[in-house]
Amino acid sequence: MTGWTRQDIPRARSAVTEPVAAGMESFAQAWASAIIGTSYVPMTKAEVVDHLRGLTELLVEALLADTFRTSAAHEVGIRLVEAHFTGTETLDRTIQLMGDELLTELGRDTEPHLRSRIAALQGSLSAGYAQSLRERTLDEQEAIREAVLDARDHAEAALRASEARFRAVFAEAAIGMGISDTDGNILEVNQSLQDMLGYPASELRQRNLRSLMHPADAESVWGFYEQLLHGERDHFRVEKRFNRRDGEAVWTHLTISLVRDDDGQPAYQVAMVEDVTDRHLLQNRLRYQALHDPLTTLPNRALFLERLSKAFDGAAGTRIGLCYLDLDGFKVINDSLGHDIGDQLLVAVANRLDESVAGDGRLVARMGGDEFVILIEGSSGTQSIVDIADRVLYSLTGPIRIDGHELSVSASIGLVEREINGTTSADLMRDADITLYWAKADGKSRWALYDPERNAREVARFTLSATMPAALENDEFYVDYQPLVRLEDSKVLGVEALVRWQHPEFGRLAPDRFIELAEETGLIVPLGRWVLRQACRQARRWLDAFGDATPFVSVNLAVRQSRDPALVNDVKSILEEFALPPHLLQLELTESAIMGTADEPLEALRQLSGMGVRIAIDDFGTGYSNLAYLKHLPVHELKIAGSFMEGMRAADGADPVDAKIVSTLVSLAHALGLTVTAEGVETPSQAERLRKIGCDSGQGWLFARPGRPDQIEVLF
Incomplete structure (x- = not known):
């Protein structure tokens, strides 16, 4: 026996299912078959299988863990080297077997996230293997270097024996070795170095070390070498490329040590060269896989962010551009035609993007899903990225044919272009993401350019949305009122309640700044209920003060409020709370809202009308009314939109078209038994024309601007 036991390998701590255990055993057997013979190890086949069984358990435990780690x-990788699996094919076969068979043996090959974990485990295993092998090699190199230096320090009596040992080490060493004088002239080389570089010893002895330097060597290599020649350092170690005699490149770990004479002066150089070409190519392959999208072969997010970060190392005044692109309608294609078609579509789009954008200082990357990004380094200005965005949109106009399907796809693109001074890569990505959202919101199949003012508005909008719930609790809202005046005798018939927001940061805000946000967030229902309570409370005060002369209060009702199942009960309870007669309350809905009302909300309006509450259609004439349907609605009043009033404002005569429209609307309303209020009345001539047309009442700055209750009640 070899003395190796199972106790050397820690066992997995977590239990596994029988299918997984069987898969692990099968993989361990396959692994052993794959690598036996690639390295010399002092184990029997059974011991190899047993050893790999323990390593398989470690890999599977990491693969299936809830919290994924690659350690x-x-x-x-380290334990493979410790067990002497150091052959050149051992790692390649191990990595290939993990990728090809591990998930299949475990019965988990249909889970995409495990595939990405496998790739990470492959990279980590390779890194551990490379690290351990390098440390082992370095130990060997250090031992050799000590043997060389030891030869100088031995007594004269032991010199012949020391030289014999050195010659044996030198000639039989698995790594390449060479000796040169202080001028770099090669004096001696071993067989390993001859095999590595493809030159015979006789030819190498006629060459100088400098002739073997590669033009792509880092400047630091020459710097270290000059320091060594001048005796400023005793050795240095670098990774370096050589050209073989046949022109092929060979990557090495090179260690050059200085041998001094008895006076301490530089006498010789000893070079030790390890061929790490296979390892270097593997690392390059793994790096490529880590930095490129496996589907489209485009650079991935990691490589893009790396390039973006380097772009910010440029000189002051350097400009940079970013196009953040998202395909429109890709999800529909992917879901309806299948992921295979979707993947082929992404590949086709990636090819078109790469062809249309190719150029120096440009990078096309896939960020994930159907998102792509184009980085333009050293851009010449905003127009340069606009031109690129136009080319991208044009490149996607033609149909893409895949498996008999002719697919059309478009894109929305967010554009950002600026100097690198005063910004960061995170700022650039954030702003590009924002503009992509704008492009989609503006109608898709277009680009949107970053606009700081628009962004400030969007930020303010978000701030309002976020602070609105607390504002309602903190009593930041209040209600202004604007009178509805009868045109015949200027009597105040009603007042419209108009909510305002006294924001602690933005000051006094009109409804157009926050009502839409309230509807989007659902806060419109509690806000509308609060406005209704305030209006009814104020109406009750006016009723106590003015008696029969009290005007009704008109409260706007949002679409979501009209569909609230609790609407009727809310109105009824509020009216009862303040003992307010229902006829002193009017609820206003927009034309589009009331015409699109379904059966349930319409029934709620009928119940409210039956209670005596007035119902009005606000902004009438701006929607698409079904006039036949209108006569069946529980409506008492039409409020004509202010846009029709503009043509009736001039003192020298009304616009005949607007006048005719208003006259027709008034006649229609009266024919249906409804009263009419004209909004946006600002001049006496307007009011007089409306009165002659037959309009019942008017609302606008001519009579009063919206104000606090004490400002309005003087008009009663």
Whole structure:
């Protein structure tokens, strides 16, 4: 026996299911078959299987863990080297087997997130393997270097034996070794170095070390070498590329040590060269896989962010541009035609993007899903990225044919272009994401350019939306009132309640700044209920003060309020709370809202009308009314939109078209038994024309601007 036991490998702590256990055993057997013979190890086949069984358990435990970590794979790579699995094919076969068979053996090959975990485990195992092998090699190199230096320090009596040992080490070493004088002239090389570089010893002895330097060597290599020649350092170690005699490149770990004479002066150089080409190519392959999208082969998010970060290292005044792109309607194609068609579509789009944008300083990357990004380094200004965005949109106009399907796809693009000074990569990404959202909101199949003013408005809008619930609790809202005046005798018939927001940061806000937000967030229902209570409370005070001369209060009702099942009960309870007669309350709905009202909300309006509450259609004439349907609605009043009043404002005569429209609307309302209020009345000539047309009442700045109750009640 070899002395190796199972206790060397820690067992997985968590239990596994029988299918997973069987898959692990099968994988361990396959793993052993794959790597036996690639390295010399002092184990029997059964011991190899047993050893790999323990490593398989570590890999599977990490793969299936709730919290994914790659450290176990790193440890597996180290333990392979510790067990002497150091052959050049051992790692390649292990990595390939993990990718091809591990998920299949476990019966989990249909789970995409495990596929990405496998890739991460492959990389971590390779890193652990490379680290352990490098440390092992460095230990060997250090031992050799100490043997070389030891030869100088031995007594004269032991010199011949020391030289014999060095010659044996030198000639038989698995790594390449060479000796040169202080001028770099090669004096001696071993067989390993000859095989590595493809030159015979006779030819290498005629060359100088400098002739072997690669033009792509880092400047630091030459700097270290000059320091060594001048005796400023005793050795240095670098990763370096050489060209073989046949022109092929060979990557090495190079260590050059200085041998001094008895006076301490530089006498010789000893070079130790390890061929790490396979390892270097593997690392390059793994890096490529880590930085490129496997589907489209485009750079992925990681490589894009790396390039973006480097772009900000440019000189002051350098400009940068970003196009953030999202495909319109991709989800529908992907869901209806299948993921295979969707993937092929993404590949086709990626090719078109790459072809249309190709150029120096430009990078096209896939961020994930159907999102792509284009980085333009050293852009010449806003127009340059606008031109690129136009080219991208044009490149996507033609149909894409996939498996008999002719697919059309468009894109929304967010554009940001600016100097790198005063901004960061995070700022650039955030603003590009914002503009992408704008492009989609503006209708898709277009680009949107970042606008600081629009962004400030959007931020303010978000702030209002976020602070609105607390504002209602903190009594930041209040109600102004504007009178509805009878045109015949200027008597105040009603007042409209208009909610305002006294924002602690933005000051006094009109309804157009927050009502839409309230509807989007659902706060319109409690806000509308609060306005209704305030209006009814004020109406009750006016009723106590003015008796029969009290005007009705008109409260706007949002669409979501009209569909609230509790609407009727809310109105009824509020009227009862303030003992307010129902005829002193009017509820206003927009034309589009009331015409699109379904049966349930319409029944609620009928109940309210039956209670005696007045119902009015606000902004009438701006929607698409079904006039036949109108006569069946529980409506008491039409309020004609202020846009029709503009043509009736001039003192020298009304616009005949607007006048005719208003006259027709008034006649229609009267024919249906409804009263009519004209909104936006600002001049006496307007009021007189409306009175002659037959309009019942008017509302506008001519009579009074919206104000507090004490400002309005003087008009009663």
